[in-house]
Structure formats: C-alpha cells, structure tokens
Amino acid sequence: MHTSSTSNTLNLGILAHVDAGKTSLTERLLHAAGVIDEIGRVDAGNTQTDSLALERQRGITIKSAVVSFAVDDVTVNLIDTPGHPDFIAEVERVLSVLDGAVLVISAVEGVQAQTRVLMRTLRRLCIPTIVFVNKIDRRGARYDQTLRGIARRLVPDIVPMGTVTAPGTRDGAFVPYAAGDPAFTARLVDVLSAHDDALLSAYVDDEAGLSPGRLRAALGTQTGQALVHPVFFGSAATGAGIGELMAGIRELLPAEDGTPRAGDPVSGTVFKVERGDAGEKVAYVRMFAGTVRTRDRLPFGGGREGKVTAVSVFDRGSAAAREGVSAGQIGKLWGLGDIRIGDVVGVPHARRGGDGQHFFSPPTLETVVVPVRPGDRGALHLALAQLAEQDPLINLRQGDLRQEVYVSLYGEVQKEVIQATLLDEYGIDVTFRETTTICVERVTGSGSAFEIIDKDDNPFLATVGLRVDPGPPDSGVEFRLEVELGSMPYAFFRAVEETVRETLLQGVHGWEVGDCVVTMTHSGYWPRQSHAHGTFDKSMSSTAGDFRQLTPLVLLSALRRAGTEVHEPLHRFGLSVPDDVFGQLLPALSRLRAVPHAQTAHGTSYLVEGEIPAARVHELEQLLPSLTRGEGELESAFERYQPVPGEPPNRPRTDRNPLCRKEYLREVAGVRR
Known part of the structure; x- marks a missing residue:
C-alpha cells in the first residue's frame, strides 16, 4: 500500500456491540497497511490497542485507543472504542472528534442492542458511517438475513457493496459488485435518488446517461453527508473483504485537508x-x-x-x-x-460536542467504594480523583462527614474494572457497597427564603434571598438576579451562584435537582473595614466565605417550601422470547414494575416492547435465562425519568446538611455564635 507523506487526514472511529470484532478488525487494518508485521489476537492479549492489563485479561476494550495508518494519500487516525455498554462514556468522548465511522456487525449475531444505540447516535450527529459485517467465516454467518436486519432495525438507506460466497466457512469471501452490475446500479439509483431529485430526473429522462462514475461520485457525496450507508462484508480473522473496506474508507468517507492556513487561530x-x-x-x-x-x-x-x-x-x-x-x-x-x-x-470550533452536550444517557447507578484497609482511605480518594480525570462521568463525590466515596456507574462490569485498576495501579484493595439507582429531584412549585445581615440568628455577614421555580424540561439550572448587579462586589454574586449550583447536587431528599430557575431576590454586605492601625477586621467585613456558607441554608429553605418530587430513571426495553413462554413472561414483568406497550408476533417468537425502572433491569437480565430456556434476548436503554410511586427514597447526604440548621452551624468551621 502506498504510504507517501500527505496532509489529508481522516479521523475514523471503529464502533460496535461487544464481541463483534472491532479490535480484531483494527489489527487486520494495521497489518494490511504495513504498520504491523504480525496480527495480534484479542484472546491472546497481544493487540495494539488493548494495552491495559485488564483489557488483555478480559479480552474487551475498556479505554479508547488511537493508532494511525496510511491508505494511499490519506492518513487514517483510527480510534478503537469499547463495545461493552458499561463503557459507553469512552465512546461518547470520541464522537465529537470523528470525521467518519465504521460500525461493525457480526454476521452471526446480526444487529444487537448496542449496535442500535450507536447507530441512532451516529445518525443524530450526522457522522458519515460505513457498515462492516464481520465474521463471514464463522459457522452461522448469514448474508441476506443480516442485510434485512440492518435495513429493518438500524437504517433503511443502505447500499450492499458486494455479495458473499461460502459464508460460514474458512473460505468465505467478499465479492464486490462490478461498476456496471445491473442489480447494483438499480439499488444505487433507488437509494441515492431518494435524496437527489436531479439524479432521479436524469434516470427518468435517460437511464443510459447515468454512468457508473456519476453514481459512484453520488454515493461518495451522500455517504459523506451521512444520508446513505455502504455495507461491506468480510472477516478480520481471515482478511476477507479487508482490501475492499480500506478502499471504501479512502473513497467514501470525507478526509480533511490539514494544510495549515496562515492566521488560523488554534x-x-x-x-x-x-x-x-x-x-x-x-x-x-x-x-x-x-x-x-x-x-x-x-x-x-x-x-x-x-x-x-x-x-x-x-x-x-x-x-x-x-x-x-x-x-x-x-x-x-x-x-x-x-x-x-x-x-x-x-478558541471554540463550530463542531458537535463543543458545548459539553451528552450524546448518550447519564449513568443511572451509584455505589460506595470502601478500602479493605482503613488506612488506605486518603490514598483511595487520590486514586479515584485520578480515575475521574480519565472518566468524568463516574461523578466522584465524597461525604464531608463520614468520608465515604461514591462513584456513578453504568453497570457491574465497570465496578469490576475500577476494583482491578485500583489494585493493579495503586495497590489499593477495595470492596463495594450495594449498587443503588441514581434518582433526580424535580421542583414542583415556587418557594422563597431570605436571611438579613445582622438580623435574627444569622451568624454570617451577608444578606441572601433566593426564589426557586420550576424550569423547562432538560434546561438544567438557571441563575437570575432581581437585585442590582452593582449592589455588592461581583465576587459575592459569583460566590452565591457557584454555591447554588453546588448545593443543588443534593436536594431535599439528597438527589440532584435540575430543570429549575433560582433567582436572587435579596443582597447585602458590610464593606471592608479596618482597625485604626489599618489591619483588616474580619469580624466587621463581609467576605465571599460568608455568602458561600449562608447560601445553602437559604436555598434549601426555599427548596423545601417550593417542594420537590423524586424521579427514577426509566428504560425502554425490547424483549424477544419464544412464543410458548410468552404467557409466563407477563407476570414476571409485572412483578418488576415493567409496563409492556407493544407485543408483536414474529414467526415462533414474540417481541415485547415497553418501559421498566432502571433499578429492575439487572433483575430481568438474571431472570431471563430461566424464564426463556436461554433463548430470550433483551435490549434496554435509558428513556426518561418518571415520579417514584409511594414514599420517595432518600439518598445519604455528603454535605453538612443545611436542612438541619443547628447541625449545619455546628459543622461549619469559623461560624460566629
């Protein structure tokens, strides 16, 4: 393969459901490009991108990894991402830097749960995507059925780029369609003309005028616009179809001209x-x-x-x-x-992901990390802080009083990885408390509270008044002022706003409060004062600390008056089961508080779709093998939050509990009594 120096660069993501063969495909591409002489194997633990000891032991990708190779005049930076849903945060961080993607599907298992989650997101972000169907050499590999599954369950606008001979054997091969193949031409015209009226007119007016070159150029254009998705077949194990896939990556995905332009800001x-x-x-x-x-x-x-x-x-x-x-x-x-x-x-770039938006659902599970040796408590917090740098969505939080460390999770496998990483890299042995579901609080009404400087039992040199109102869905927290910005130093306003946002991480019931508007209604301070000899007198002068310490008391008082409702995360689910066990399934779903919305017969199986509390998904996964003789298939993903029925659950607080004034004032250091 020609590897001349070039400024054209394609940043390419490899994405898939776990075990579809992403990492093996990466190895095969590197070998075909001449970067490595020997192909590593996932089960042997000697691949280029799975460099962590734990990745080699478990045979799964945990951290995204970057490798580079050349295809003719294009340098491809290939990013291998995790396929296990517990590590979806790694995939999320990569999406904002991609020029294109290869979505890998197994020819044996077909479209799987994580495949659908990934494709929905790739389409929503308009990331140009080629589909590669791997494992055509494995027993059970299917061509027509896999294509139908892609069109029905992933995306209808697909263009198969060839056919497969001897599927399910070591001789399985990918045979690309010739440029003038009538069936291929008909499929191209059918898919491409749906997005190009000029192409359709040219076909209707003069079918012969649509040359293979024009159709191929249109395929490249529409693939680059994420309107259509070419489908290649092959095998990372045998190398079948790899040359055709590399040519497709080079021709159909948009590389960037990286030639530096004078004056461009960084x-x-x-x-x-x-x-x-x-x-x-x-x-x-x-x-x-x-x-x-x-x-x-x-x-x-x-x-x-x-x-x-x-x-x-x-x-x-x-x-x-x-x-x-x-x-x-x-x-x-x-x-x-x-x-x-x-x-x-x-400077910011007008590119997806630049505003900190999330493409996937947030973690919905939480656990407490407990050191086996109590003396490791300080080292544990430092180690977890470093892990949180690499994975911010673990949302590290530590209790001020009990010093317990909480981390957010997507699933149980992520917990095992944290445990092994702490032991291997930091020498800290840990256990975990029971995993719990992360709920949220929603404001249900309006509530106000204020405290005036030097009045009643306010021990702080600050006046703070706040009103809390519900905000629009998914709006986060908005902070507003109903007082003059010049009424006190800006640093004091900033201290109030920062403390409001921090305090709302734990509402009346201990859960994070979002989608609300907090308005500052009262403000006041004592200007800086000094003794006669010129030294600053803290007892007579307001500081930012006064506002930081008073704000939680006022905010939680206003929040309690406004009222909050605890909402739990709800997953949508799709469950495919044999038709003869369907009758036993519905009572089990009812016990788990799952609500079926649709039931569809597909041959000898039923597809049940509905919603289930996130807290019960793991139970359903454990029940499924015995309920369905091991034949049930479940996919689920976060859908929305809904009010918790009955008594709302309370989350243990990790702050100084501003809901209890006496306790809070006792704990806050330096309070004047």
Missing part, C-alpha cells in the same frame, strides 16, 4: 486524558484549526492556560515526537496540569 478538543509513566497528565487533542507547538502558552477550558512541554502526533502506527500538531491531526500534549476531558484548546 482550535481543538481534548477527548482523552491519561497519566504518563512519571504520573504526569497527557492530553489527547483533535485539532480543528491552527497549530500547537512545543513551548506554546496554550489557553484551554475557558480561562485556564499552561505551557506545552512536549508534543507527539499519530502517524503510521503510534504517536511520534513532533514539534507541533496541526489541523486535522490527533496529538498528545504534555505540560498542561489542569487540562480536563472535554476542554476546548484555543
């Missing part, structure tokens, strides 16, 4: 953070414009900055040391100690 996104051998932070950045060079002072994260001490760029394999990383490229940056995942470097 713009990039950090999608991964890891620790180097010496414990230093290393940031993976996708550059959209400009160039970052060693020794540059680099602004990032909307107010922070640091000096870049080293740069490496991915090029034909792993990353190699370079003087700088430019538009279109992926590089690793050293020296930025405060950098975080999701940070924009330089």
Whole structure:
C-alpha cells in the first residue's frame, strides 16, 4: 500500500456491540497497511490497542485507543472504542472528534442492542458511517438475513457493496459488485435518488446517461453527508473483504485537508486524558484549526492556560515526537496540569460536542467504594480523583462527614474494572457497597427564603434571598438576579451562584435537582473595614466565605417550601422470547414494575416492547435465562425519568446538611455564635 507523506487526514472511529470484532478488525487494518508485521489476537492479549492489563485479561476494550495508518494519500487516525455498554462514556468522548465511522456487525449475531444505540447516535450527529459485517467465516454467518436486519432495525438507506460466497466457512469471501452490475446500479439509483431529485430526473429522462462514475461520485457525496450507508462484508480473522473496506474508507468517507492556513487561530478538543509513566497528565487533542507547538502558552477550558512541554502526533502506527500538531491531526500534549476531558484548546470550533452536550444517557447507578484497609482511605480518594480525570462521568463525590466515596456507574462490569485498576495501579484493595439507582429531584412549585445581615440568628455577614421555580424540561439550572448587579462586589454574586449550583447536587431528599430557575431576590454586605492601625477586621467585613456558607441554608429553605418530587430513571426495553413462554413472561414483568406497550408476533417468537425502572433491569437480565430456556434476548436503554410511586427514597447526604440548621452551624468551621 502506498504510504507517501500527505496532509489529508481522516479521523475514523471503529464502533460496535461487544464481541463483534472491532479490535480484531483494527489489527487486520494495521497489518494490511504495513504498520504491523504480525496480527495480534484479542484472546491472546497481544493487540495494539488493548494495552491495559485488564483489557488483555478480559479480552474487551475498556479505554479508547488511537493508532494511525496510511491508505494511499490519506492518513487514517483510527480510534478503537469499547463495545461493552458499561463503557459507553469512552465512546461518547470520541464522537465529537470523528470525521467518519465504521460500525461493525457480526454476521452471526446480526444487529444487537448496542449496535442500535450507536447507530441512532451516529445518525443524530450526522457522522458519515460505513457498515462492516464481520465474521463471514464463522459457522452461522448469514448474508441476506443480516442485510434485512440492518435495513429493518438500524437504517433503511443502505447500499450492499458486494455479495458473499461460502459464508460460514474458512473460505468465505467478499465479492464486490462490478461498476456496471445491473442489480447494483438499480439499488444505487433507488437509494441515492431518494435524496437527489436531479439524479432521479436524469434516470427518468435517460437511464443510459447515468454512468457508473456519476453514481459512484453520488454515493461518495451522500455517504459523506451521512444520508446513505455502504455495507461491506468480510472477516478480520481471515482478511476477507479487508482490501475492499480500506478502499471504501479512502473513497467514501470525507478526509480533511490539514494544510495549515496562515492566521488560523488554534482550535481543538481534548477527548482523552491519561497519566504518563512519571504520573504526569497527557492530553489527547483533535485539532480543528491552527497549530500547537512545543513551548506554546496554550489557553484551554475557558480561562485556564499552561505551557506545552512536549508534543507527539499519530502517524503510521503510534504517536511520534513532533514539534507541533496541526489541523486535522490527533496529538498528545504534555505540560498542561489542569487540562480536563472535554476542554476546548484555543478558541471554540463550530463542531458537535463543543458545548459539553451528552450524546448518550447519564449513568443511572451509584455505589460506595470502601478500602479493605482503613488506612488506605486518603490514598483511595487520590486514586479515584485520578480515575475521574480519565472518566468524568463516574461523578466522584465524597461525604464531608463520614468520608465515604461514591462513584456513578453504568453497570457491574465497570465496578469490576475500577476494583482491578485500583489494585493493579495503586495497590489499593477495595470492596463495594450495594449498587443503588441514581434518582433526580424535580421542583414542583415556587418557594422563597431570605436571611438579613445582622438580623435574627444569622451568624454570617451577608444578606441572601433566593426564589426557586420550576424550569423547562432538560434546561438544567438557571441563575437570575432581581437585585442590582452593582449592589455588592461581583465576587459575592459569583460566590452565591457557584454555591447554588453546588448545593443543588443534593436536594431535599439528597438527589440532584435540575430543570429549575433560582433567582436572587435579596443582597447585602458590610464593606471592608479596618482597625485604626489599618489591619483588616474580619469580624466587621463581609467576605465571599460568608455568602458561600449562608447560601445553602437559604436555598434549601426555599427548596423545601417550593417542594420537590423524586424521579427514577426509566428504560425502554425490547424483549424477544419464544412464543410458548410468552404467557409466563407477563407476570414476571409485572412483578418488576415493567409496563409492556407493544407485543408483536414474529414467526415462533414474540417481541415485547415497553418501559421498566432502571433499578429492575439487572433483575430481568438474571431472570431471563430461566424464564426463556436461554433463548430470550433483551435490549434496554435509558428513556426518561418518571415520579417514584409511594414514599420517595432518600439518598445519604455528603454535605453538612443545611436542612438541619443547628447541625449545619455546628459543622461549619469559623461560624460566629
């Protein structure tokens, strides 16, 4: 394969349901491109991208990894992502930096639960996507049935790029359609003309005038616009279809011309953070414009900055040391100690994911991490803080009083990974408390409260009044002012707003409060005063600390008056079961508080679709094998929040409990009594 130097770059994601063969495909592509001489195997633990010891032991991808190879005049930065749903956060961080994707499907299992979640998201973000059906050499591999499943369950606008001979055997091969093949031409015209009226008119007016070249160009254009999806078949194990897939990646997915343009401001996104051998932070950045060079002072994260001490760029394999990383490229940056995942470097770029939006559902589970040796408590918090740098969605939170450390989770496998990582990398042995569901609180009415400086039993040199009102769905927390901005120093307003947002992480019942508007209705302070000899007198002067300590008391009082309702996460589910066990299934679903919405017969099976509380999904997964003789298939994904029936669950507080004034004032250090 020709590997001349080029400025054209394609940042390509490999995505799939777990065990569909992503990592094996990555190995095969690297071998075909001449980057590696020997193909690693997942079960042997010697692949290029699964570098963590735990990944090698379990044979699954846990962290996204970047490798690079050349296809003719295009440098492809390939990002291998996890397939297990417990590590969907790794996939989320990668999506914002992709130019295109290959979605891998097994020819044996077909479309699976995670495949559908991924394809929905790729389509929503308009990421150009090629489908690769892997494992045509495995027993049970199916061609026609897999294509029908893709069209029915994933996306209808697909273009099969060839056929398969001897499926299900080691001789299974992919045979691409010839450019003038009548059936292929008819399929192309049918799919492409649905998005191109001119193409349809040309076909109707003069069928012969639609040359194979014009159709192929239109296929490239519409693939690049994420309107249609070419489908290739092959085998990462035998190499069948790999050459055709690489040619399709080169021809049909949009590479970026990374030639630096003079005057372009630096713009990039950090999608991964890891620790180097010496414990230093290393940031993976996708550059959209400009160039970052060693020794540059680099602004990032909307107010922070640091000096870049080293740069490496991915090029034909792993990353190699370079003087700088430019538009279109992926590089690793050293020296930025405060950098975080999701940070924009330089100026923001008009690109998906640049505003911190989430593409997948948030974690809905939580557990307490407990060190086996009590003396490891401090080291545990430090280690988990470093893990949270690499995976912010574990939402690390620690109780101020009991010093318990909570982490958010997508599932039980993620818990095992955290446990093994803490032991292997930090020497800390841990156990976990029972996993619980993460609920949220919604404001149900309006409520106000205020405290006046030097009045009643307000021990703080601050006046704070707040009103809480419900906000629109998915609006988050909005902070407003009904007082003059000039009525006190801006630092005090900032202290109130920051404390409001922090306090709302634990509402009346201990759950995070969202979708509300908090309005500041009263403000007041004592100006800075000094003794006669000129020294600052804290007892006579307001500080930001007064506002930070008073705000939780006022806010929780207003919140309690407004009223909140606890909502639990609800999953939509699809459950396929043999028709003869369907009658036993419905009572089991009822016991789990699942609500079926649709029941459809498909031959000798039933598809049941509905909603189920997230807390009961794991129970359903455990029940399914015995209920369905091991033949049941379940897929579920977060759908929405709904009010919890009956007595609302309370979450243990990790703050100083502003709901109990006496206890709060006793715990807050430095309170004047």
